[in-house]
Amino acid sequence: MKKPFRLAVKAVIADGKGCCLLIRRSHKCRNLVGKWEWPGGKVNPGEDFATAVVRETKEETSLEVGITGVAGATHFEMAAANIVLLCLETRLIAGEVRLSDEHDDFAWVPFGESARYQLVSGVGDFMLDYAKRKGTTS
Amino acid sequence: MKKPFRLAVKAVIADGKGCCLLIRRSHKCRNLVGKWEWPGGKVNPGEDFATAVVRETKEETSLEVGITGVAGATHFEMAAANIVLLCLETRLIAGEVRLSDEHDDFAWVPFGESARYQLVSGVGDFMLDYAKRKGTTS
Numbered sequence: 001m002k003k004p005f006r007l008a009v010k011a012v013i014a015d016g017k018g019c020c021l022l023i024r025r026s027h028k029c030r031n032l033v034g035k036w037e038w039p040g041g042k043v044n045p046g047e048d049f050a051t052a053v054v055r056e057t058k059e060e061t062s063l064e065v066g067i068t069g070v071a072g073a074t075h076f077e078m079a080a081a082n083i084v085l086l087c088l089e090t091r092l093i094a095g096e097v098r099l100s101d102e103h104d105d106f107a108w109v110p111f112g113e114s115a116r117y118q119l120v121s122g123v124g125d126f127m128l129d130y131a132k133r134k135g136t137t138s
Numbered sequence: 139m140k141k142p143f144r145l146a147v148k149a150v151i152a153d154g155k156g157c158c159l160l161i162r163r164s165h166k167c168r169n170l171v172g173k174w175e176w177p178g179g180k181v182n183p184g185e186d187f188a189t190a191v192v193r194e195t196k197e198e199t200s201l202e203v204g205i206t207g208v209a210g211a212t213h214f215e216m217a218a219a220n221i222v223l224l225c226l227e228t229r230l231i232a233g234e235v236r237l238s239d240e241h242d243d244f245a246w247v248p249f250g251e252s253a254r255y256q257l258v259s260g261v262g263d264f265m266l267d268y269a270k271r272k273g274t275t276s
Contacts, residue, residue: 073211
């Protein structure tokens with residue numbers, strides 16, 4: 001792992017009824033077009049991870065969320081960097097979903113149905129493992 | 139979770155022979171004296187998590203390590219903050235263990251024997267879950 005490490009964050013936004021928000025990558029994305037993911041993105045240099053996950057969620061979905069816990073962490077390799085992905089459990093504070101042009105569809109998905117969606121590669125297995133844990137423990 | 143969030147990092151230092159390094163908290167620590175843990179500590183404001191885990195490991199053990207992967211993440215609550223703990227898998231690059239005064243003993247422990255040690259509360263369950271996964275998959 002000679003490449004530099006970058007921290008990225010994802011928000012698992014629970015609706016309190018056993019579902020979480022998935023959003024679909026649009027043609028504006030450079031890769032993984034059409035794949036589903038949790039909202040999130042890179043932490044800016046000097047930025048706090050908690051600020052970053054709230055900011056990215058707001059930018060991508062217009063939702064205001066608050067962190068409630070930690071879903072876990074995973075990593076994947078990109079051309080220029082190793083991405084370490086810290087996934088935070090969040091709750092919805094305010095807002096309704098309005099997507100930016102990076103995404104073109106959204107769904108509130110029961111954890112048990114996550115496997116029906118074409119999830120982003122690299123992170124999909126982690127998302128399914130998490131969904132399985134949530135599906136049996138909550 | 140109204141308290142601010144702080145990011146901390148831990149290094150799972152593998153020796154390539156199925157063991158990882160545990161260090162024991164000394165009487166210089168304000169709490170959890172005598173408990174065993176992975177090296178690590180808080181990420182400084184503006185500091186990169188990868189820099190922090192290498193720096194903390196060096197300070198606490200004098201070992202030079204490189205990140206090889208992600209062990210996972212967990213969190214616990216302290217008096218003043220919610221600590222999100224990002225645990226990195228690392229490999230030993232150079233050095234021999236010399237502890238700072240924050241720790242008074244160390245052991246290279248087979249993953250399967252982690253449960254014999256009195257681990258730090260709050261993180262011990264996560265450490266054992268990880269050890270179980272490593273014990274059966276590597």
